[in-house]
Amino acid sequence: GQQLNQSPQSMFIQEGEDVSMNCTSSSIFNTWLWYKQDPGEGPVLLIALYKAGELTSNGRLTAQFGITRKDSFLNISASIPSDVGIYFCAGQLVTGNQFYFGTGTSLTVIP
Amino acid sequence: EADIYQTPRYLVIGTGKKITLECSQTMGHDKMYWYQQDPGMELHLIHYSYGVNSTEKGDLSSESTVSRIRTEHFPLTLESARPSHTSQYLCASSDFQVNEKLFFGSGTQLSVL
Numbered sequence: 001g002q003q004l005n006q007s008p009q010s011m012f013i014q015e016g017e018d019v020s021m022n023c024t025s026s027s028i029f030n031t032w033l034w035y036k037q038d039p040g041e042g043p044v045l046l047i048a049l050y051k052a053g054e055l056t057s058n059g060r061l062t063a064q065f066g067i068t069r070k071d072s073f074l075n076i077s078a079s080i081p082s083d084v085g086i087y088f089c090a091g092q093l094v095t096g097n098q099f100y101f102g103t104g105t106s107l108t109v110i111p
Numbered sequence: 112e113a114d115i116y117q118t119p120r121y122l123v124i125g126t127g128k129k130i131t132l133e134c135s136q137t138m139g140h141d142k143m144y145w146y147q148q149d150p151g152m153e154l155h156l157i158h159y160s161y162g163v164n165s166t167e168k169g170d171l172s173s174e175s176t177v178s179r180i181r182t183e184h185f186p187l188t189l190e191s192a193r194p195s196h197t198s199q200y201l202c203a204s205s206d207f208q209v210n211e212k213l214f215f216g217s218g219t220q221l222s223v224l
Binding site: 004031033035040041042043044045048050086088090092097098099100101102103104106 | 117142144146151152153154155156159161169170199201203209210211212213214215216217218220
């Protein structure tokens with residue numbers, strides 16, 4: 001399967017700080033999805049991206065589809081305690097139908 | 112908001128038992144998936160389906176089997192559960208469109224003793 005590398009693996013930040021994370025691959029993708037997962041729950045879709053260079057926001061979250069089509073970025077502004085969780089990227093290859101998932105970024109927000 | 116349901120949420124069972132994990136969606140989606148996930152780790156695709164009577168194996172080898180007799184229903188079966196099957200199993204669905212989105216159920220946490 002495809003390898004999607006997410007970084008950082010974990011983050012510990014103060015409430016109110018901004019957060020940045022990214023997802024990279026050696027392959028070209030035509031779709032990037034970003035998810036948040038709480039413990040014991042299924043992932044919840046945050047943002048979907050379909051074109052290189054696309055920048056999409058969902059409240060305090062902003063994600064970008066990298067222009068090389070091999071990476072994607074997620075930013076969270078003014079973090080709050082309920083942002084705690086694991087964030088996953090998922091990519092769909094140009095030539096395929098499956099979605100491949102990144103290794104996840106665990107976010108802890110300190111009040 | 113996704114309408115995809117998994118039951119049971121939690122299952123503790125002894126070695127050798129046969130189990131079926133249920134997954135249903137009310138969105139009329141053609142594509143459905145089963146992922147396996149260990150705590151805090153990435154999701155691995157074990158089965159998927161493009162529609163009724165279509166089933167394929169994913170990248171992660173699994174001893175489980177699936178069936179797709181109805182569009183809305185995609186159950187996963189383990190004929191003889193083992194401790195190595197202990198994991199979270201996540202069901203997902205998507206519509207077969209250009210701008211595809213993948214929606215997940217709440218998962219089934221399986222523990223095999």
